[in-house]
Amino acid sequence: MSNIASDIIGFFRDFEKENPIDVIPFLEKNKSIFIYKGFGTPENEMKFMHDVFLYINKKYPKFKEFSWEQYVSYNDNYDHFMIEDIMINGFIDAESGIDFTWDLQSENEMKRYLILRVYDDERDEIEFCKKHKIELEKLYDSNKYNLFYDFVKNKYEHLEKPTELFIIFLKLLDCKFSMYYFLYTFGNSNKVVFKKEGVEIIKREYSPTTELGFDVGF
16 A cells, blocks of 8 residues: 555544544644645556555445546536535445535535435335335334334444545545546546446536526536
8 A cells, every 4th residue: 555545544543533523624634644645647546546445445344335426517606526426335325414516615614424325226115114014105104214214324334434434535635636636537427436346437428407507518
């Protein structure tokens, strides 16, 4: 593992030790670990990031895949580049309080939270209803509705820490180099997938509609 990636291990340890609720002061304090890091080729930057992913994967073997989609989109009066749709292991959506839409400088605070949930199908609902002998159609009208969310949290709890570690690593890169780092490394309108075997970039086509009603292809 590179010296820079080794520094990230210390960053992770500090993150777990301090356990900050508001991540902005923590990120601003720690972005100096990249003080001697310049930009390599996109391939070198992917290798650096993949080293970090492998470190987390080795510590948390069930954390097998981390992906996101990145593209230019319209938000709040202007077009900008952003990361969205973070997914774990190919099917678990990760909703995080660590945001990749705004610069840190434009935020007063960025409080952590993380929700892991499968939205593309009803596998969790089906499993829960079978366990509690509830008809699937009646789950959200039953008195076990809150228990369902506890069930989901417990089911994916083992993935929370590695997911947060990789997200906070990505945000540290954003904090130091801006979102242009991701645009430079992975390109626009792409899905980026980190796995043990390597990094995969899948082309996506977006045509976001602006507030003015113009469709712009990126």
